[in-house]
Amino acid sequence: MKITALELSKPQLMRAATYASVGVAVLLIAIKFYAWMMTDSVSLLSTLVDSVLDAGASMVNLIAIHYALQPADSEHRFGHGKAEPLAGLMQSGFIFASALFLIVETVRRLLDPSTVENSDMGIAVMVISIVLTISLVLFQKYVVRVTRSVAVSADSLHYTTDILVNMGVIVALVVSAYTDWLWFDPVVAGLIALYILHSVRKIAIDAIQLLMDREFDEPEREKIFEIVLSNPKVMGMHDLRTRSSGPHQFIQLHLVLHADMKLRDCHKIADEVEKALLREFEDAEILIHEDPHDIEEELPDFAKEEAHQPEG
CATH class of the missing domain: 3.30.70.1350 (Cation efflux protein, cytoplasmic domain)
Structure with a gap:
């Protein structure tokens, strides 16, 4: 018998969202790593690093949601739900670290520019990444709408930024392939890093507000x-x-x-x-x-x- 998303309970949907994000992140790491080895593009490296940290953050989410869904017990009579915003706060740390790494790598490549090889393959990988990520984000947004999960919402936010990141990498690869602007690739990577720093602010603030028992809107x-x-x-x-x-x-x-x-x-x-x-x-x-x-x-x-x- 086929089971649709509408037939799953809220806890099952939340777990399914974490399994999906870990699976997509691992797949993206594999194909981006191969593409980076073939192209030596720093903007592609930026999105590879982002996917590695996505996988780590998604694993934290998986564990946190498993714990948050446990029923109340004698030692935690209000339940274990605070594990979710704690996971969101840890995610913000992962993402902030990735942005700092990309800024350092951008500066290094600007000081020592190099050409990008096999741009066509890199572009194909980015298109595949965008399709996979859009599919994941659509599912996550459905889960957030049904469950109001903070951890899944944070996960969805940084995968949404990944879509824009991947689009930026495509632009960088196209420009690098057809011009001699060696500076363009690291500049795109730097802009991606700044965008990541901007997006992490909302994740961290939302997590802190929930940990501080902020009132409903x-x-x-x-x-x-x-x-x-x-x-x-x-x-x-x-x-x-x-x-x-x-x-x-x-x-x-x-x-x-x-x-x-x-x-x-x-x-x-x-x-x-x-x-x-x-x-x-x-x-x-x-x-x-x-x-x-x-x-x-x-x-x-x-x-x-x-x-x-x-x-x-």
Whole structure:
């Protein structure tokens, strides 16, 4: 029986994305290494180095996602999701190191320029690399859309930059083949290195924000307020706190209910609110605290500023 991507669970999709990225990276290393040996192109060397580091980063991802998907246990009661942003941070280190190596190699080749051999073969290899990488990135973007995986998202980002890198290498090989501009090949490699440094910034910042338990984006937080306050028995809410940990989301809030309600009724309303939130945030772990409406709580300043009451 044939299984399509739509039939795979989120954990299976995340694992499939890591296996695909490692497989593509290893294949690209093999064909780029052969092409570099035949051409001696520094821009082709740049993309070879990038693929080697891609393979290392993808292996880190594979291990991190395997760990992040493990269920919560007695020592990690919020799960193991932080392994994902840790992997993203390690990826940024891999990519930053590759950019520094390319800058050094660019300077060396500018000081001692040399011709590029067998350009046609190098161009063919780059075209194959682009086709493989585009296929991988399309699959990764689908997985990110379904799972919201931070590690797969970081992986997808640097493979997306690889597409542009490979296009730049094709341009460098064509120019080197038909002109005597020996400086063009290392200049392209240098521009690629600068682009890699630019792209690594987003990967590192996203990973750090998740490790620091950054709140959901504002549209998602407003959606939570909208869902909660749509229940006619809810008199207000405050102290909304949200965070993500790998594939897991956590939402906690204080629900303001009428002071004369029975505990059983309060619990029933909280359950209704939780179910409504789970329809929008299906993988979230939700914690709701019920407050009587006639008691004023001491709240942090940020909680006071965004306390909500139902309209009307």
